[in-house]
Amino acid sequence: MKMQQLGEFGLIDRIRKMTSVPDPSWVGIGDDCAVIPLSPETGGAPASDLLVSTDMLVEGTHFLMEDISPRQLGWKSAAVNISDIAAMGGKPIATFLSLALPKTLPEQWMQEFMEGYNGISEKYGAALLGGDTTCSPDRICINVTVLGTCPRGKAKLRSAARSGDLVCVTGTLGDSAAGLKLILSGLKGAAPRLMDRHYTPTPRVEEGLALSCLPGVHAMMDISDGVGSDLRHILDESGVGARIDTGKLPISKELQALCSEKGWDPKELALSGGEDYELLFTMDPQETPDIPYTVIGEITANPTVTWEGGSRDYMGYKHF
Ligand code: ADP
Numbered sequence: 675m676k677m678q679q680l681g682e683f684g685l686i687d688r689i690r691k692m693t694s695v696p697d698p699s700w701v702g703i704g705d706d707c708a709v710i711p712l713s714p715e716t717g718g719a720p721a722s723d724l725l726v727s728t729d730m731l732v733e734g735t736h737f738l739m740e741d742i743s744p745r746q747l748g749w750k751s752a753a754v755n756i757s758d759i760a761a762m763g764g765k766p767i768a769t770f771l772s773l774a775l776p777k778t779l780p781e782q783w784m785q786e787f788m789e790g791y792n793g794i795s796e797k798y799g800a801a802l803l804g805g806d807t808t809c810s811p812d813r814i815c816i817n818v819t820v821l822g823t824c825p826r827g828k829a830k831l832r833s834a835a836r837s838g839d840l841v842c843v844t845g846t847l848g849d850s851a852a853g854l855k856l857i858l859s860g861l862k863g864a865a866p867r868l869m870d871r872h873y874t875p876t877p878r879v880e881e882g883l884a885l886s887c888l889p890g891v892h893a894m895m896d897i898s899d900g901v902g903s904d905l906r907h908i909l910d911e912s913g914v915g916a917r918i919d920t921g922k923l924p925i926s927k928e929l930q931a932l933c934s935e936k937g938w939d940p941k942e943l944a945l946s947g948g949e950d951y952e953l954l955f956t957m958d959p960q961e962t963p964d965i966p967y968t969v970i971g972e973i974t975a976n977p978t979v980t981w982e983g984g985s986r987d988y989m990g991y992k993h994f
């Protein structure tokens with residue numbers, strides 16, 4: 675079977691079935707981060723867990739050199755990783771950066787890439803502690819590993835959704851996908867705020883930390899492939915379903931205006947586009963988080979998804 679038939683999640687599932695965690699208190703493949711309980715034996719204080727995640731950006735797949743500046747790419751490489759720490763309700767502490775670069779890449783490119791990378795890393799207190807550098811035959815490949823911490827046993831997992839929970843999101847959805855659509859249509863200058871959301875996403879670290887303190891917040895993840903895909907990870911891991919009211923999706927004024935002008939469907943961009951890096955979480959209806967968020971539906975015991983007011987079964991962004 676070829677990769678395009680197996681798909682990204684089919685392959686990950688195969689790898690997952692060939693592995694196991696050393697102890698049931700560890701979380702391995704299947705969540706935004708691995709969770710490693712620190713203990714005096716593993717060199718840590720007994721009250722905290724270590725969060726670890728890694729993400730790769732490949733030229734031609736995740737970015738085009740002619741479209742993104744080195745500074746934006748540096749920012750985005752760190753941002754998408756820090757977002758996985760936010761997804762667990764954790765605090766970022768460090769990153770490792772590995773680069774495969776073509777021999778012809780100008781030094782100035784690296785200088786600007788690092789300015790973007792350091793800009794966001796300093797903002798969230800994640801120190802660059804190491805990495806690896808090698809030569810690539812022609813395209814750039816960037817891999818970042820991020821480390822974070824959270825109080826012992828408090829990481830918000832994808833597997834914790836319960837029937838009756840509200841399904842919620844932070845921020846607005848579809849802006850980044852609209853930004854990408856503009857780039858691909860050669861209309862880069864058309865909507866600066868949507869372009870910014872695509873090039874320099876903001877990981878929702880403060881929001882994740884605020885939500886992590888609330889016992890009524892159950893499952894959480896970040897939205898990298900669109901709610902149509904990402905919600906399914908929460909549902910699969912938790913063994914539940916959901917009813918989503920597509921009329922409640924938070925759509926920004928800029929996206930609404932652009933969609934009216936171009937005849938695009940904002941629901942399609944919000945559910946099937948990716949890279950919003952907002953948080954998707956489920957919570958007890960009694961819980962009242964003190965951050966801006968939108969309720970878009972509820973978790974059901976029946977393990978299927980219904981998209982009320984939608985035009986199809988949304989699947990999110992597909993990598994293969
Ligand atoms: P995210 O979108 O949050 O970065 P992914 O969808 O990339 O998460 O990955 C889902 C899960 O699968 C994560 O727990 C990740 O660590 C794991 N994973 C992805 N690719 C591999 C791989 N090649 N080997 C082992 N685990 C993997």
Ligand code: MG
Binds near residue numbers: 706757761895898
């Ligand atoms: Mg994630």
